[in-house]
Amino acid sequence: QKEVEQNSGPLSVPEGAIASLNCTYSDRGSQSFFWYRQYSGKSPELIMFIYSNGDKEDGRFTAQLNKASQYVSLLIRDSQPSDSATYLCAVNILSNTGNQFYFGTGTSLTVIP
Amino acid sequence: DGGITQSPKYLFRKEGQNVTLSCEQNLNHDAMYWYRQDPGQGLRLIYYSQIVNDFQKGDIAEGYSVSREKKESFPLTVTSAQKNPTAFYLCASTPSDDGGSPLHFGNGTRLTVT
Numbered sequence: 001q002k003e004v005e006q007n008s009g010p011l012s013v014p015e016g017a018i019a020s021l022n023c024t025y026s027d028r029g030s031q032s033f034f035w036y037r038q039y040s041g042k043s044p045e046l047i048m049f050i051y052s053n054g055d056k057e058d059g060r061f062t063a064q065l066n067k068a069s070q071y072v073s074l075l076i077r078d079s080q081p082s083d084s085a086t087y088l089c090a091v092n093i094l095s096n097t098g099n100q101f102y103f104g105t106g107t108s109l110t111v112i113p
Numbered sequence: 114d115g116g117i118t119q120s121p122k123y124l125f126r127k128e129g130q131n132v133t134l135s136c137e138q139n140l141n142h143d144a145m146y147w148y149r150q151d152p153g154q155g156l157r158l159i160y161y162s163q164i165v166n167d168f169q170k171g172d173i174a175e176g177y178s179v180s181r182e183k184k185e186s187f188p189l190t191v192t193s194a195q196k197n198p199t200a201f202y203l204c205a206s207t208p209s210d211d212g213g214s215p216l217h218f219g220n221g222t223r224l225t226v227t
Binding site: 042106 | 144146148153154155156157158169171203209215216217218219220221
C-alpha cells in the first residue's frame with residue numbers, strides 16, 4: 001500500500017497570512033509530486049507540481065520537496081478567502097503496469113476575512 | 114476546448130441495479146483512470162488503463178468493471194456486487210509518459226444508490 005499522509009485540519013488562517021500545508025509519503029520510488037485544490041462538490045484542479053528537491057514558486061504558491069525526508073509542502077502567501085478549499089497531495093509512481101497516482105485525504109483550509 | 118467529459122453529473126439508482134458511468138476525453142491522452150471519493154476522504158483508485166484494450170485493477174476494484182475499446186472512452190460499470198456504491202466518481206487522464214505529467218480530471222459523477 002502506497003501511503004500519502006496529510007494533516008486533515010481544519011487549518012484556519014487570517015486573510016493575508018501564509019498558509020502551510022504538509023504531506024509525507026511512504027514510497028521512495030515516488031517520482032513526481034502534485035498539489036490539487038478541491039472546492040466542495042467539485043473535482044480537483046492542479047495547483048502545483050514538483051519533481052526535484054528544493055523549492056518551486058508560481059505566483060502566491062510555493063511547493064517544497066525533500067526526497068530524503070519524503071516530505072512535500074505547499075505554501076500559500078497572501079492567503080485569500082477564495083483559497084478556502086481542501087488541498088490534496090498526490091504522488092506518482094511509475095511501475096511495470098504504468099503510472100499510478102496516490103492521494104492523501106486532504107487538508108481543509110479556511111481563510112478568514 | 115480539450116477536456117474530459119463525465120456524464121451524467123448526478124445519478125440515482127436502486128440497490129441491485131448495475132449502472133454505467135461515462136467518461137470521454139479529447140486530450141489525446143493514452144492513460145485514463147477512475148477514482149472514488151467518499152465524504153471527507155481522499156481519492157481511491159478503482160481501475161486504470163494505459164492503452165486501448167488493456168486495464169489494471171486499482172486498490173478498490175471489487176464490484177466494478179471497465180472497458181477501453183477506444184482511446185477516448187473509459188466507461189465504468191458499478192455492479193450490484195459493490196457493497197457501498199454511493200460516492201463521488203472521478204475520471205482522469207494523463208499522457209502516458211515517464212510519470213511527470215499531472216492528472217487532468219473530469220467534473221465527476223455523483224452516484225446515489227438507495
